[in-house]
Amino acid sequence: MSVVDRQEWDVVVVGAGGAGLRAAIEARERGARTAVICKSLFGKAHTVMAEGGIAAAMANVNTGDNWQVHFRDTMRGGKFLNQWRMAELHAQEAPQRVWELETWGALFDRTKDGRISQRNFGGHEYPRLAHVGDRTGLELIRTLQQKIVQLQQEDFKETGDYESRLKVFQECTVTRVLKEDGRVSGVFAYERESGRFFVLEAPAVVISTGGIGKSFKVTSNSWEYTGDGHALALLAGAPLLNMEFVQFHPTGMVWPPSVKGILVTESVRGDGGVLRNSDGKRFMFDYVPDVFKDKYAESEAEGDRWYDDPDNNRRPPELLPRDEVARAINAEVKEGRGSPHGGVFLDVSTRMPAEVIKRRLPSMYHQFKELADVDITAEAMEVGPTCHYVMGGVAVESDTAAARGVPGLFAAGEVAGGMHGSNRLGGNSLSDLLVFGRRAGWHAAEYTAGLAGARPLVDDVQVDSAAAEALRPFSAEAESEEPSGGPPENPYTLHQELQQTMNDLVGIIRREPEMKQALEKLAELRVRARRAGVEGHRQFNPGWHLALDLRNMLLVSECVARAALERTESRGGHTREDHPGMDRKWRRINLLCALADPTGGLAADPVRGQITLTSETTEPVRADLLALFDKEELVKYLAEEELYE
Numbered sequence: 001m002s003v004v005d006r007q008e009w010d011v012v013v014v015g016a017g018g019a020g021l022r023a024a025i026e027a028r029e030r031g032a033r034t035a036v037i038c039k040s041l042f043g044k045a046h047t048v049m050a051e052g053g054i055a056a057a058m059a060n061v062n063t064g065d066n067w068q069v070h071f072r073d074t075m076r077g078g079k080f081l082n083q084w085r086m087a088e089l090h091a092q093e094a095p096q097r098v099w100e101l102e103t104w105g106a107l108f109d110r111t112k113d114g115r116i117s118q119r120n121f122g123g124h125e126y127p128r129l130a131h132v133g134d135r136t137g138l139e140l141i142r143t144l145q146q147k148i149v150q151l152q153q154e155d156f157k158e159t160g161d162y163e164s165r166l167k168v169f170q171e172c173t174v175t176r177v178l179k180e181d182g183r184v185s186g187v188f189a190y191e192r193e194s195g196r197f198f199v200l201e202a203p204a205v206v207i208s209t210g211g212i213g214k215s216f217k218v219t220s221n222s223w224e225y226t227g228d229g230h231a232l233a234l235l236a237g238a239p240l241l242n243m244e245f246v247q248f249h250p251t252g253m254v255w256p257p258s259v260k261g262i263l264v265t266e267s268v269r270g271d272g273g274v275l276r277n278s279d280g281k282r283f284m285f286d287y288v289p290d291v292f293k294d295k296y297a298e299s300e301a302e303g304d305r306w307y308d309d310p311d312n313n314r315r316p317p318e319l320l321p322r323d324e325v326a327r328a329i330n331a332e333v334k335e336g337r338g339s340p341h342g343g344v345f346l347d348v349s350t351r352m353p354a355e356v357i358k359r360r361l362p363s364m365y366h367q368f369k370e371l372a373d374v375d376i377t378a379e380a381m382e383v384g385p386t387c388h389y390v391m392g393g394v395a396v397e398s399d400t401a402a403a404r405g406v407p408g409l410f411a412a413g414e415v416a417g418g419m420h421g422s423n424r425l426g427g428n429s430l431s432d433l434l435v436f437g438r439r440a441g442w443h444a445a446e447y448t449a450g451l452a453g454a455r456p457l458v459d460d461v462q463v464d465s466a467a468a469e470a471l472r473p474f475s476a477e478a479e480s481e482e483p484s485g486g487p488p489e490n491p492y493t494l495h496q497e498l499q500q501t502m503n504d505l506v507g508i509i510r511r512e513p514e515m516k517q518a519l520e521k522l523a524e525l526r527v528r529a530r531r532a533g534v535e536g537h538r539q540f541n542p543g544w545h546l547a548l549d550l551r552n553m554l555l556v557s558e559c560v561a562r563a564a565l566e567r568t569e570s571r572g573g574h575t576r577e578d579h580p581g582m583d584r585k586w587r588r589i590n591l592l593c594a595l596a597d598p599t600g601g602l603a604a605d606p607v608r609g610q611i612t613l614t615s616e617t618t619e620p621v622r623a624d625l626l627a628l629f630d631k632e633e634l635v636k637y638l639a640e641e642e643l644y645e
């Protein structure tokens, strides 16, 4: 039996982004001794990169806004596949979460009369994104961190120990959720610096590990986004919901190659930037789909007037939801009207004075100047789609964030599914993190308190097998000598092949034969990944870390590919060239991915695939929420029988 350090906590939060920190604060404030564990440095989570803002119907800039309008926009953006109760809670609670951040010290940009300023973003009917220039995520994390430190100082005064009730384990990676009799009992983790293994025992675990973008070659996501939480939940027995929905943000950098995929914030378009093709044409006017026809301007003049007079004009089509804009850019490039480096042009230089651009979009100005030697106050940017966000995720109960089927497991933030349906609106992630992070922390604390003394125990056998699994890359030579073996594999090569496969075959435009080919390639990679080998020792060994992350990326990629093959329609972030239209029958269908081997191990035969797919009917939208929409609009989305009901 391996000897690993153990500590006992009431709640363990995996991930220290916006969702994780908000969950931890809530759990601690409700009396639970809470540990936060994150694989990067504390304060370095992906949330820091969020630029444009946080969506909340505070009506500071347009008094027409309210939670009902926000709910409507979110459902439209998600093409009505959203878990509607989550969309309702999100729209109702987001303003409180923003005001709360302010009371904790966040310094938002202001309107002239001193209120929190709100900016326009795609798919939002009114200016709704509270922001701090284009560095909103940084302020959000700074504020939540400060709150954590404040709580630790309070604890110090009472107990003499800053970490008695709230402790952060940074640069530590969780590789398994542990269970006893089907219930969560803790997590198994390793310290990245020393390679030391340890266990945090806790009856409640909140997963808030963010997204999956590093499975794709061109992505706006950072190194942390290897789908760990999605895989941890799957391996613990929780299903993943609608994994086919991956958001390709329309505007990532395309040049130079070293920075391809880095995000160009939607605020550029929200603040007046326009998209043009190589003929200089504002092509988005040609791509307004029927469901949005009456809500978007028909001419450039009307679109331009909207910025100053939104009540009497319709918004420009550059502000359509992201899936529509990404597809339009893709089509323009394919038709040969792209920019020199395979994107299109995004121009603010002819739309705003240089000093306004530098003030409102400081990060974008520096990003292009430093990375591409482009001065965006004088010339257009070149942009193209980049894998940005995953709408699919852990299937959760809307009110409690409890993962389905695994008592004690909770999920919040990007790793959770349902809230955004088939496509997320910009700004709706930061608000999602706070609304559901808080709910996850609250219910995790309540769950633990409800167990009284009867906590599940950590099983030594599971700890040993988690340790053996983590050490496997060091014995790749032995693995390769098995009868079915081949030479040890380089984890970096496997990762590159995986990214290329997902990018080329399960990317922005999908076709049946290509997805089948992707599944075959994933099967091959799975076999080879068993021989992923590393040299050296456990002290800070990035090759080893990647070898472990590969398990997660392969699992998640298989979920995406299988679900995408199954859904024979195009909706939101899932575009099938062979099934181009949105099919109302599919609106009622959720696709659930579960692990084929229910014992929680990986399937014995890696070629067979590790994922089983089932479908379920979505819960009908509550009547009072449906009443917020015009009947003519509902006809475009709802299935025949739903309209009848």
Ligand code: FAD
Pocket: 014, 015, 016, 017, 018, 019, 020, 037, 038, 039, 040, 044, 045, 046, 047, 048, 049, 050, 051, 052, 053, 054, 055, 136, 137, 172, 173, 174, 175, 208, 209, 210, 211, 220, 221, 222, 224, 228, 229, 263, 388, 389, 412, 413, 414, 415, 426, 427, 428, 429, 430, 431, 433
């Ligand atoms: P994260 O902030 O990514 O945190 C994940 C945490 O989990 C990290 O601490 C990580 O270390 C940890 N972790 C991961 N795996 C493990 C493991 N195995 N063990 C331990 N810890 C682990 N959304 C908006 O609403 N508005 C915006 O303006 C906006 N701008 C964006 C700009 C960019 C460039 C990008 C990429 C995204 C943007 N988004 C925006 C999306 C938004 O930032 C993310 O969806 C959101 O920050 C995710 O937060 P999270 O708390 O779920 O995860």
